[in-house]
Amino acid sequence: MSTGITKPEEEEETESQAVGAARAAGESAYGQARMDESEIDAANEASQRRARRAVEDADRTVELKVFRYDPEVPEKEEPRFDSFTVPFAKGMTVLDALMWARDHYDSSLTFRHSCRQAVCGSDALFVDGKQRLGCKTQVADLADEGIPGEVRIEPLPHAEVVKDLVVDMEHFYDQMESVEPYFQDEDTPDGLNEQRQSRENREKIKMSTRCIWCGACMSSCNIAAGNNEYLGPAAINKAYRFAMDEREGEDLTEHRLNIIEQEHGVWRCQTQFSCTEVCPKDIPLTEHIQALKREAVKKNLKFW
Amino acid sequence: MTNNATMHEHDVIVVGGGGAGLRAAIAAEEEGADVAIVTKLHPVRSHTGAAEGGINAALRDGDDPKDHAYDTMKGSDYLGDAPAIETLCETSPEETIQLEHWGMPFSREEDGRVSQRPFGGLSFPRTTYAGAETGHHLLHTMYEQVVKRGVTVYDEFYVMDLAVTDHPDPDERECHGCIAYNIKSGDLVGFKADGVILATGGDGQAFDHTTNAVANTGDGLAMAYRAGVPVEDPEFVQFHPTTLPSTGVLISEGVRGEGGILYNSEGERFLFERGYANNDGELASRDVVARAELTEVSEGRGVNDEYVDLDMRHLGEERIVDRLENILHLAEDFEGVDGLEEPMPVKPGQHYHMGGIETDENGETCVSGLYAAGECACVSVHGSNRLGGNALPELIVFGARAGYDAAGRDLGEARIDTGPGARSETETDLDTPVSPGALDGAEPDAVADGGALATNAEAVVEDELRRQRERVETLLERDGINHAEIRSDLQDAMTEFVNVFREKEGLQQALEAIRDCRERYQNVAVADPSRTFNTDLLHTIETRNLIDVAETITLGALARDEFRGAHWRKEHQERKDDEWLKHTMISWNGGDPEVFYTDVILEGEEKTYEPKIRSY
CATH class of the missing domain: 1.10.1060.10 (Alpha-helical ferredoxin)
Incomplete structure (x- = not known):
């Protein structure tokens, strides 16, 4: 689907049993061509509509102000802040909010993250002026009461920024x-004997x-x-x-x-x-x- | 490490820097090989670090590897292979003590020896642990050894695919390396190697409620599958009974091992009072406890109609802080609950994939030079259900074996046969509503089949490098849709239809949903034009892998019309030993997946394991 290399001929010669009868019957419905330009535009607009509706339907929203920078992309060469409005849900972490913004507004929004439970150490960020793990920081904890109107998210200070929130x-x-x-x-005991260590x-x-x-x-x-x-x-x-x-x-x-x-x-x-x-x-x-x-x-x- | 060359050469390449990958690399280095780790995360970010409970090892008087093997075989519901299980249980003690010798900070007894505790399905308290953060310490201890030995690590290099010869028969194919995307620079690089060890971990992101990391996208499994290696027993997915409802964060089985109790909304200790596990109660096998919880919820005895309560308050603050402190932090940070003051809400969540890349007990697949170890592999020790505390020993035991074997140590001939040639029968009448596999008439993947046309090792890697470069260019340059909604719909379908409880119609609906995702995926593009740290590109490629993974899980689940271990079928409420003492194998078969079977090996070195009714 991405390279244009045609499928090896051997597939048709394979004698082993195929799963499902549809393919053998010359099914073509599932081999539809890629969408054309207008269909792609329509699909992307529909996605944006869904995101807007999620925000409109939300009881509460939170505004992320996120540091952006990419040395390779002309409009991001000069560091700037972008704002994203994210629907708030109880228990939402700063990482959850960032992921929502990335998946619904801007897939180029870049940050490291993996375990979501404060053990991989990937997502240390500068949130509202303090170093914190995004996954371990409840959005609601950033306000004295209720939820914060705005959350400012920057890369860790004193490190070189690679892109957006990613530092070297x-x-x-x-x-x-x-x-x-x-x-x-190296002076460890033999075989299955462990070294002793006091509690x-x-x-x-x-x-x-x-x-x-x-x-x-x-x-x-x-x-x-x-x-x-x-x-x-x-x-x-x-x-x-x-x-x-x-x-x-x-x-x-x-x-x-x-x-x-x-x-x-x-x-x-x-x-x-x-x-x-x-x-x-x-x-x-x-x-x-x-x-x-x-x-x-x-x-x-x-x-x- | 950054390096601008487009081709690197090492004796052995390990893909993935978690527990299995690190142990494999150390073993290969011990054996004198020039070994490098290629990993999309820095090694200490790997999800092994989230493992909490411990390492099963028969270390003490009164315990015996044979008992560990018996427990494991029973836990597997007689779908584990005896040569793999016996290797695991016999080798785990020395591998566990090896970690101690490398300085791992285990919890200790009064006499200074390492502590062990009871775990579900075990006949002896043999789960060796370091607080409730055993995986974190195991991961860091082994990474320390990798640093000490000067093993080369290419961190934040995403392996996109394998470089495998194109012989029609997967059993005749050879792996000569892999292609990786340098995340920081955007360069594609080829890695040429005599041995490639896949240690890419889990694939829980195929589901929407999972204890797995965002990075656990089944990359290794999908790559091996498309290279022609069968995926073994993919239908067996473990749903851990105690995960936090809002995030899927794991609450260790150690809580129940130390005496934690599960209650329904009526305050009943339901595992006993409702007869799910009259002997072992909370310490029954994970599949039993997960089903019991969901049954309670569906029969109206769930708390807030969603979960059950896990109570450890009676253990007392001192014991909790000493042995389970990490659990207090997790419950507080991710659910806002103080485990010392109130019960913790828990429900089942996807946790572990028993199935995976088919290997023999030396870690090798049917493709020569291609190995797999750890969660991405299926050797098979866990069969249809993994016992708690058996994943970490699997990492170190089979990680080491793959590393030694790939580096040339003679481990003896394997008893487990692999590849399509090892089949005992072929599935001919699977009722799928749509055809799985590659889309007819679609532009094929870069990796539609075994890989490059060339046979010379260097040319195989170069060919594959060219294909992956085209793949990246295409994704970056064309217009299209974003992958995120496709991934999200895939996860929803898997959680709705291929979860703890499964039925035929639901599985067929899942196949249709997966097919729909595959069709939509034809139109994906990467909106971020940058070559620098393009995670949009990475996640887009991961989503393709998840589609393949999800499809193998669902095909296996549809094929296996029985109830065994973690695989429950509504229409088939019995374990059918006459028919189903066999492994499911799904083979990509050039984009036209086939299902076949191989026999389970119940003959151990000294005895044959007789299937018995599994009750706890």
């Missing part, structure tokens, strides 16, 4: 991966292991904004997760502390708590950074 995550990933974010102790120790690292790599913390951090080399809260939290895991030996812990106390590591943090405030998984990021500072001091490592 490469720098974030690079920082995450620079702290050797993997369990390194207390598991509890100690539990919050740090909940990170979903959404990048909200990094975007909220003034230090990271002004210093591209700063590891940032998420990467330091990842380092904390391993440095505090008793299953890794002492030597490795020291190795890890050396990584995070480098020039652009933990000492850059000025404990403003902005990362902790925006973290959608409630990870006490600032506390973790402070704990690593204390460990580094205890180990008498130099600091900057």
Whole structure:
């Protein structure tokens, strides 16, 4: 249907049994040609009418003001805001509203999303001036009472915008991966024997292991904004997760502390708590950074 | 990773970066292969991360892989293949401990060993878990290993189709790679490889109420299907009994495993009081609980005529916070309910596809060099119903096997035969109201059949690259309609007619609706003209895949006139072992789908599993 390459001849020679008798009887009703231009226009107008009717019929609507930018499309080269009126339904999230706008008004409206349940970390956005996950943010929670008249949705600040609400995550990933974010102790027991870990120790690292790599913390951090080399809260939290895991030996812990106390590591943090405030998984990021500072001091490592 | 070349070459390509894909890549790397992961999401965004409950593994004294195998075979309603089930259960302990050795933060017992809990359909509490977020930890732990090993990851590269030779017989075809769309740059690139492993996960977006992610569009299944690989037992779709009514967000079976109770609107513990599962109650198999809930609702005992209540308050705050904390967040964020103060509303939602790409126990399909593992595959361990806690071990066990095999390790000859050549009989009188498959006289897909005409590996990939480029250009340049309404209508039809309860007329109506979607899809176009991050294009192609997936599910459901596991038929209220101890296979057959059958393998290594009445 999309390339014009004709079907291989062999299909007609296939002797195996076909499903359904209609095809064998030379059915042609289902092989209709593509719509012509006027039919396409009519279909698209009908879709638009349905969207308008859904808005008219809705008890309440919400106005999205969405950041738009596409370096390749002339009318979007200059960043701008578009408004979309979306029918409000109880329980509607910011992500739901964006999807509605995309599916009913403008299929080019671009944003990352996948799981819809705050675990894939794809849809961290700047909603009404704060870093939030679109899927976890109830539209109704953005107003003191009732629903907000308008919701402003922008890409994460302090990251390069690729298009509309999509930002380049490469720098974030690079920082995450620079702290050797993997369990390194090779001295594991044989066969089916597991390493022991106390409940207390598991509890100690539990919050740090909940990170979903959404990048909200990094975007909220003034230090990271002004210093591209700063590891940032998420990467330091990842380092904390391993440095505090008793299953890794002492030597490795020291190795890890050396990584995070480098020039652009933990000492850059000025404990403003902005990362902790925006973290959608409630990870006490600032506390973790402070704990690593204390460990580094205890180990008498130099600091900057 | 960005790279401007239009052709890449690796020994092994893994399509998908979730649990199965990551484990496959690690295995191939261990085996010394040059392996790369090509995935439309960054790996940590994969939906494995949403798995909550745990990993079944016979680790402890008093437990035995043989018991795990028996439970799994019973859970499958005797439609699992013994060689696959025994491989799963024997290998799961070492694979689970391997995760521990890689640092996965499992929940722990007082003595520091990993915790296990009871799960539905299990004769021993062997579900190994990390809070109610086991999948998140499994996914991140394996991605950490991928980073450690320096495996190449092409993230945000959408694989559009496979590069497969064009031999008339799928059993004789060879896969030489795949074609991917670089989402960020808009470039199409070819990947040439000796082995391609599909690990694309679920296809829940074929339904409208699902626990699956928006990205779970059955891409791998649709690609393999059109390349000639049979889709095995597609009619078996698991509807999870406890999903939140407004969003489909999953509430883990762990809640019932820890003692959570289901009530109807009359306050009855209906699984016992209404006799659905007199022994196991809430911990009966998922299909049993899902049907019980919908029966309660349809007989007027649903809460608000829509759902039932799942109550865990009696477990106490300490235990809930310790073992099920994530559930509290989900119920609060997505349903506005405080699970410590009130029962949580739940209803069945599409959750998992037992059926999938037919493979043998080494992960290989009938097309040489093409593998599949994880939810997109059907090896078959789950048969007609998957037990909770059996999906994650499947990912790691069969992900690893596919990775090893594709990289050249000798795993021994598989006992499961694959491909059209393995058929035991062919369906000849299926009563379909319309013809499924490709549209007559339509412009064919780029992938109407096995792929390129060339036989030389490089030329096969180049041919396919050219076709996919034309496909993209056409979609971008022509005028047409948007795919979103077509997708939405498809989902509605599947949820109306191919849900928990199925009957012949409804299934036929579904086939007509699917046909209608296919016809309308001929007119789709992509309105976004940009080459940069064109998700409009991506979603449009996904919708085509969903149409193919939905059609295989419905054809299988119509063909199987019996009641087995998750597949309930109104007119056929019995499991018919004389007739139906066989796998349904749907083959694309050059656009003219055929249905055939292969025998179930109930002969295990030491014993033969005798079908028994499945009661809980």
